[in-house]
Amino acid sequence: MHNPVAEPVRRPDKTTTMREAIAAHVTDGATVALEGFTHLIPTAAGHEIIRQGRRDLTVARMTADIVTDQLIAGGCVRKLVSSFVGNSTAGSLGELRRRIETGQPEPLEYEEYSHYGMICRYLAGAQRLPFYPLRSYAGSDVPSVNPGIRKVTSPYPGPDGEPEQIYVVPPLNPDVTIIHAQRADRAGNTQIWGLTGIQAEAAYAARKVIVVVEEVVADEVIRSDPNRTVVPAHAVDAVVECPRGAHPAFAQGYYDRDGDFYRGWSHISKDPERLQRWLDEWVRGTADHAEYLAKLGTEAQQRLSVGEAWSEPVNYGRRQ
C-alpha cells in the first residue's frame, strides 16, 4: 500500500448550535430559502428564526406550508416567493390566507410561480445563469401578476421552421439557504436519502448555507458512500445537529410524518389569537428544539418512530 496523497487534510469543523447559526447567517431583510419537499423540512430552524425575532425576511419555499405560516405569524416575513401555499393535504394556512386575503394584521407580498418555475430559479441561481428557460407559463395569467417571468426567442428555428419563443425565469440567489438532512460530517458533507427534492440546487444557489442534520457522523461514514452526498462541504457554512428538527415533517428512516399535527394546524392557524398563543407556548416559550421536543413528549415521538429497511451495501472497491 502506497502512502496516501496528502493525507490527512485538515478540514474545518463547521458544527455550531442552531442559535449561533441563525444569529450568524440570517439577518433582518435577508432572502432566506427553506427547502425540503414535504420531507426534511427545516422546521426547527424556522422556529429559531422566530425566537430571534428576525424581521422583513423574503422567504423562498416551493411548498409553503406549516413552517412558513409560523414564520409569517411570527412577524418575520415581508415577502413570500413560492409555488404552492397550503397545508399539504390537511387544509389551509390560516395566517398566510389572512395576510393575503385581508391584509391583516399587515399585507404579505406574494410572488407566485409554478413548481418548475421555482426549480428553474434555483437551477439558474446554482449555475449563476442570467435566466433559465422552461416550457411552462405559455397562456397562463401568472406572468401577468409576476413581471419576473419573461420570454426569450430561441436562436434556433422551431419544429415548424419558424422562430420559437419560450418563457424564462430569473435566478434565485438566497442570502442563506437552510436545509435539513439525515446526516453530515463536521466539514459539511451532507447526505440525504429518500426524497432529495431541490436541496442541492437551493444550497448551491445561496451565498451562505446552513445544514441542519439528524446526526453529525464520523467522516468515515460519509466517505463509505460518497454518492450519497447531496451537498459537498465546499458549499456548506454551518452544520447544526438537531434531532427531530423536521417535525412535523418526516426524515426518511428516522421518524415519520406527524399527520395529526398537520390536521391540527388548520384549526390552530384559523384563529389568530390561538395561533399566537401556540407560538408563545411552543416556539417563543421554548429555549430551543430540545425543549420543544420535551414538550411534545416521548409518547408522540414514539408514535412517529419507524422500523428498519436497510439498503443493500455496494462495493466501491479497493486497489490491491
Added chain:
Amino acid sequence: MHNPVAEPVRRPDKTTTMREAIAAHVTDGATVALEGFTHLIPTAAGHEIIRQGRRDLTVARMTADIVTDQLIAGGCVRKLVSSFVGNSTAGSLGELRRRIETGQPEPLEYEEYSHYGMICRYLAGAQRLPFYPLRSYAGSDVPSVNPGIRKVTSPYPGPDGEPEQIYVVPPLNPDVTIIHAQRADRAGNTQIWGLTGIQAEAAYAARKVIVVVEEVVADEVIRSDPNRTVVPAHAVDAVVECPRGAHPAFAQGYYDRDGDFYRGWSHISKDPERLQRWLDEWVRGTADHAEYLAKLGTEAQQRLSVGEAWSEPVNYGRRQ
C-alpha cells in the same frame, strides 16, 4: 399491515442480448450517444456495433477515446460530436487523428464543443428545451467553426444594468443512447455508483436507451436503495447483461482500469494496418464479448480485480 396498493405490478422484462439490442436499436445513419466519463465506458456495445457493420453513424461522446477510435476504424462513423478527443493521459487516438489530419482513408466530420457545451446539449435534450445557456464560449474560436453555438440576449439587465448576452447550445437528442452500469433490474431500473457522469441526461435525451450492466439483479436489490437508481425503468428500452463490458475502462467495485491497454492503444492505433488486424482479431474475430474476454485471458482479468470497500447501509424505514 395493510394490503399493498396494487401489488404486484407486472413490469415488462427488457433483458435481451447485446446482439439483439444493437440490431434492434442502432441503425445505419443513426445518431448514437455512448457516454461514461472514463468510468463505465460502453466498450462491448461499441464492439458489437463494429461486428454488425453499422455505417454512417453520428457518434456523440464527450470524451472520445479508445472505443470511439475503434468505431471510426471499424468504418461505422461519419461524424463525431465531442469535447475531448484523446486517449486519456496515455497518448493519441491514431485513427481519429489520421481521419481529421489527412482525411485518410476518408474524412471524418467533427463537431467540437467544450465539456460543458456537451453537457448542456444533453441537458437541453433531456428537458426538451430549444436551447441551453452557459457562460462558456465568449471570445473562443470554437463558435467560428461550430455554427450551432449561438448567442441570446437575456431579458433581464446584467450586473451593470446593461443588456446581457450569453451563449447557448442546441439540444442533443440521440436516436439511441448506450450506457454501461453496474446493475439493473429486468425492467431497466439502472443503478450506478462512483462516477455517474452525464449518463442520466444522455439517457433521458434519447429516443431509445440501451443499458449494458455488469449484473442483472433481483428487483429487491434495486428497491432496497431507490436513491441509487440513476436511470429509471421508464427511460430504458433494453437491458443487456455483459460482465466486464467496459474493459479497458473500469467499473467501480467490479474491476479496475486496464492502464496497460490504454498505453498500448497509442501504438496499435498509430499504424492503420496493425489497427485493422487488431479489430479483425479482437472484435470482428470474436462472436461476442464473452469470446473477447476469453481471449483476454483470466490472468489479465485477475490483474484488474479489486478488493472490498462496502458502503455503510442506510435505513429507509418502515411504517409500523
Added chain:
Amino acid sequence: MNTGANTAAVTSSELLAAVASRELAGKNTVFAGIGLPTLAVSLAQLTVAPDVEIVYESGVCGAHPSHLPETIADSVLITGSEAVLSMPALFGYVLQGGRIDVGFLGAAQIDRWGNLNSSVIGDWHAPKVRLPGSGGAMEVMANSREVFVVMRRHDPRSLPAELDFCTSPGPDRALRDGIRPRGAGVTRVITDLGILARDGVGEELRLVATHPGVTVEQVRAATGWDLAVADELATVEPPTEAELRLLRAEVDPDRVYLR
C-alpha cells in the same frame, strides 16, 4: 379486509375512480396525486392497464407502498420504490422531457377549453380566497400528452364561463400567447354528473356521457357556459362488481379515500 363492503351502495368516489380507471387502457406513465387519482390508477393496474406506472410529484417512480399513502411524499412510497428522482430530474427530464402519457389534475375552476384555475377566487391582487396555486399543475398541463381532470362537484362555480384567473392553461391559450403547445391539454373531465371530453387544440369540452339517471338538461344547467353535447351521448357504465370488489378489498380496504 372489508368483506361486507361489496353490498354497500356505490359512493361518488367509487364511481369517479372506476370511470377514470377505464380511461387508462393502453397508457404507460401517469402523473398522479394522492386520493382519487391514485385509486383510479391502482384499479387500472389491476384491470385495464397492468403495466401503467405512477410517477409522483415528489419524485417517486415505481412505488410499492406497504400502506396506503397519505401524501405524494409519504415515506411508504419511498421505501421499496424503484427510483427516487430529484426535483430537477422529475420536472425537467420526466415531465418536460415528455415522458408522461396522462396527467391527473384537480382545480377549483375549469373552463370550456380545459384551462384551470387553482390560484384565487376573485381578483389575484385582493383575492376572496387564496388557493394553493399551481404546484406542478402548470407543468403537468404543458407537458403531458393529455390531462384528465376529476371534479367532485359539477356546478357553475367550478365550471364557470370565465375563470377568475388562469393558473394552468390548455393549448389554445398557449397558442394565443405565441407558443406552440406540446400536448392535447385536458381531454377528459370526469364529474359527479358525467364525462366531458375534447381531443385537443381548437376544441371545446362537450358532454359525451352522463351517469345513469342524470339528464343532459341537468348537466347543462350545472355548467357555467353553454355546454355542447356529443351527437352520440352515452350513459356511463356504473362500477362493475369486479371493480367495486377490487377497490374495496384490494386498493383501499380501510376506505381512506373511498369516503
Added chain:
Amino acid sequence: MNTGANTAAVTSSELLAAVASRELAGKNTVFAGIGLPTLAVSLAQLTVAPDVEIVYESGVCGAHPSHLPETIADSVLITGSEAVLSMPALFGYVLQGGRIDVGFLGAAQIDRWGNLNSSVIGDWHAPKVRLPGSGGAMEVMANSREVFVVMRRHDPRSLPAELDFCTSPGPDRALRDGIRPRGAGVTRVITDLGILARDGVGEELRLVATHPGVTVEQVRAATGWDLAVADELATVEPPTEAELRLLRAEVDPDRVYLR
C-alpha cells in the same frame, strides 16, 4: 518510501510543482488535473494551504486516495472520497457556480493575454495536428477566480505571438465578444524558465521571476511576443529541503509524476 531521493538533483517537475504550490496560499478550492497540478496541490496541503480542496473534472470532491491516481477518474479517487458529483452538478453548480478559486490548466499554446489553444496546430479545418480540444478547460477559464498555467517547455511555439486557434479565451477576448467576463483569467504561467504574471482584464503577461541562472534575455528569446518584464524582477526560490522531502517521501514516493 524512497529515502535516498532527497540527495538527488532537483528535477524540472519538482521545481514546477514546488513553485506552483506556493501560489496556493490562502486558496480554498482548486480545480486540477492529474500530474503536476496534483503534485502542486498535494504539496500545498502539506505546507502553505492545509485546507485547500481539489475538485476533479470527474466530479470527485474531497478525495482521500489510497494510491497515487493515474487519471482524474481513477477508482482510488472515488473510494473513500467525500462526494462524487454528476457532470451537470460539477460543471453547473461548482464551476459555473463560481466555487473555484484557482483552476490549473495546460495547453499547447498560450498567448500574451493568457488565451489558450488546445484544439489544433494549423488550420482547424485541415489541421497539422489535431489536439484533444477543450475538455473542461474553457469552463475552468471562464469561471474560476483565476487560472494557473504550467508549461513544461518555454519556447516560441508554445508561447507564440498568435494562437493557431483560441480554444479557451481569457477575459479580454470575452469582453471583445460583448460578454462581461467573470474571473481574472490566467494570472500565473509557471514555466521551466520562470514565472509570468498578469492581474486581470486589460493586462498582458509580464515576466516577474526567473529561475536561478536564467536571464531575462533567455526568457524573452524563448517567447513568441515582445515579452514585458516587471520593474522588480525576482529570482524564484528553488524548492526547499522541506518541499523536496515532502514531494519525494509523501506526495509521489514512486516518482510517477516527478519524472
